Amino acid sequence: MKETLSTLLATQKFDERIAVLSRRLESLPSELGERETRYSVLEAEAEGFFVDQKKALSWAQSLENDVRDWEARVEKLEQQIRTLRDAGAAQVAQHEAEQHRGEIAKAEEKALGLLERAEALAGKGIIAREGLSPELEELEMFRKTVAEDEIQLQEEIAYLQKERASLFQKAQRAGRDLYEKLMPSRKGKPMAALRGDSCGGCGMSVAPNDRLKVAKMASIATCRSCSRILVPEELWNSIREETSVEGPQD
Numbered sequence: 358m359k360e361t362l363s364t365l366l367a368t369q370k371f372d373e374r375i376a377v378l379s380r381r382l383e384s385l386p387s388e389l390g391e392r393e394t395r396y397s398v399l400e401a402e403a404e405g406f407f408v409d410q411k412k413a414l415s416w417a418q419s420l421e422n423d424v425r426d427w428e429a430r431v432e433k434l435e436q437q438i439r440t441l442r443d444a445g446a447a448q449v450a451q452h453e454a455e456q457h458r459g460e461i462a463k464a465e466e467k468a469l470g471l472l473e474r475a476e477a478l479a480g481k482g483i484i485a486r487e488g489l490s491p492e493l494e495e496l497e498m499f500r501k502t503v504a505e506d507e508i509q510l511q512e513e514i515a516y517l518q519k520e521r522a523s524l525f526q527k528a529q530r531a532g533r534d535l536y537e538k539l540m541p542s543r544k545g546k547p548m549a550a551l552r553g554d555s556c557g558g559c560g561m562s563v564a565p566n567d568r569l570k571v572a573k574m575a576s577i578a579t580c581r582s583c584s585r586i587l588v589p590e591e592l593w594n595s596i597r598e599e600t601s602v603e604g605p606q607d
């Protein structure tokens with residue numbers, strides 16, 4: 358039974374390593390996604406300056422169109438004023454022309470402000486676009502690293518899984534079944550060391566006769582509290598130490 362316990366202990370070390378690598382592998386897409394989102398935000402910010410610039414320019418253009426219409430109207434009114442004989446009608450026309458002149462002045466001032474704003478926005482947009490290229494470079498580099506890491510992790514996991522499988526089958530059937538049954542609920546740690554008089558997995562104290570069973574290693578001893586397979590601390594330490602879970606060496 359000592360053989361089986363040793364094998365299962367070594368298996369657990371493999372499983373822990375495989376779990377760490379798998380978590381790392383699973384986290385890569387979301388890490389990349391975060392970077393990509395961050396870049397998209399920066400890109401949208403830069404383009405936003407140009408969108409606002411175009412809006413300001415088109416507003417200024419529409420004001421200039423209004424100005425031209427009003428100027429034409431004022432010119433026509435001035436002609437009328439010169440030829441009108443009715444003083445009252447001339448006064449009405451004069452009043453309308455004054456109103457348009459006021460509107461023209463206001464619109465011209467507004468258009469000028471908009472043109473200045475458009476220029477400032479274009480400047481900001483150019484700076485923002487320039488700032489994007491190192492960001493893009495960094496993103497591309499990260500993408501490459503992620504792709505490489507993914508391959509490396511997949512290879513390492515596949516290698517470790519193969520090693521783990523051939524190791525695991527050396528354990529006795531009963532031990533394997535119990536190990537696999539406990540595996541999901543004990544978060545990949547179905548084995549625990551007996552530390553002093555308590556279970557190294559859950560910390561609960563282990564009864565004297567159970568401790569004796571653990572020490573003998575003639576059969577599988579389990580913790581009455583967490584159901585983990587208990588092994589003597591010395592065995593735990595020596596197997597943990599001698600089991601190498603390094604990936605393929607190149």
Ligand SMILES: [Zn+2]
Nearest residue numbers: 556559580583
């Ligand atoms: Zn326990």
